[in-house]
Amino acid sequence: MKKTLMFDALREATDEEMDKDKRVLVIGEDVGHYGGSYKVTKGLHAKYGDLRVLDTPIAENSFTGMAIGAAMTGLRPIVEGMNMSFLLLAFNQISNNAGMLRYTSGGNFKIPIVIRGPGGVGRQLGAEHSQRLETYFQAIPGLKIVACSTPYNAKGLLKAAIRDNNPVIFFEHVLLYNLQEDIPLEEYVLPLDKAEVVKRGLDLTIITYSRMRHHVMQAVDILVQEGYNPEVIDLISLKPLDIKTIAESIKKTHLVIIVEECMKTAGIAAELIAQINEQVFDELDAPVVRLSSQDIPTPYNGKLEQATVIHPQQIIEAVKRLVKLKA
The missing domain is CATH 3.40.50.920 (Rossmann fold)
Known part of the structure; x- marks a missing residue:
């Protein structure tokens, strides 16, 4: 066991899955050179390079749509929303594309994409940065939705989400990133559908x-x-x-x-x-x-x-x- 902060647990899960599977990549604003707004992708750009840790313009609809297209071709993208509230700008891509394409293609396409990032009420982040979007996405057919709450389940759930062949919306709370807990040194994966x-x-x-x-x-x-x-x-x-x-x-x-x-x-x-x-x-x-x-x-x-x-x-x-x- 080792004491691990939640953002480090999420980073470890991403790193381990990227190391294991070359199809896994990260897309989002400031995920590369900067290491992510909450340092979940810190160090990954130096290890994996531009094509697998891709910094994007501030255009959520564009890079989310691009990631869904990448998933359709067999890649396994992880989209980081700098704040989950920003992904309202990609609501069309998440609902009409990510959620529905496996069905509307008659099963010809799988959409193995994880859309993750911070949400919830922080400390004086203002109305537009303090939204809870879980029910916005809950009504969309075809999505799985997960809310992690500890470093232990954050790591095990993110690894499972990356491996899943369906689109997973992965909620992290902005005030939990510095939560610390002992987690196992050996690999573990947790089920996405269990309380x-x-x-x-x-x-x-x-x-x-x-x-x-x-x-x-x-x-x-x-x-x-x-x-x-x-x-x-x-x-x-x-x-x-x-x-x-x-x-x-x-x-x-x-x-x-x-x-x-x-x-x-x-x-x-x-x-x-x-x-x-x-x-x-x-x-x-x-x-x-x-x-x-x-x-x-x-x-x-x-x-x-x-x-x-x-x-x-x-x-x-x-x-x-x-x-x-x-x-």
Whole structure:
């Protein structure tokens, strides 16, 4: 095991896959000589050269379209969005091309492309740089969507995404890049479609993903000291949702809280509640509670920005209310 920062874990995954497979390449703004805005591609240009670590103009629709074309010819491109919000400029390429070409070509083309980069609410990055785009892409057929949350799962999931023959949208949170954790020295790969049961418990199920996993665990540490015993699930896979793991937990606890940084209206929690109601409604002892961000553009002002997202104290209060209601 070795202590590794998340951005280093992502860099190691990219480097290992590029070394193993000459078809893997990186495309994006400042990914080459500069090493990426968050240093995920640091040192790769010196090792692999211009053709495999390609600096592009500021033209997301163009280089994303080029990467999709490269994938159609058999290459395995990794597109880095300097900020995932910028990839709204490539929404047409991601939806009409990446998501649909395998189907519309009758299976003649595979689209083995990873589109990755930082997103989420940072620290005073402003509204346009603080967007959570997971539900924008969730409605697109043909995509897989992953949200990493630790250095360990970041590395294992990125390696799996690079090897997958389908387009994968890979969300990293801008505030988690400096998160440090022991990860194995030997190679490992994690499944793209499985949730992680972070903590076993009996009182209720807390479902979360990305940065909110850490807010949830801060709350859980306090709750456990007060005698509560929640179960915590990190979704990891946002599309498809691992409803099997979620259903097994609900059949045990019968109470659910969903904690997300996504907007409340039409967010990940909204889709998850729909699937829970369809599949395990009779197991619920109370309606599902969702704790989501405010439905407003993220303010630049630091205090207002903090007020838009969920914090551990709100999670603690929601757990106590729900458990008390059941009692």
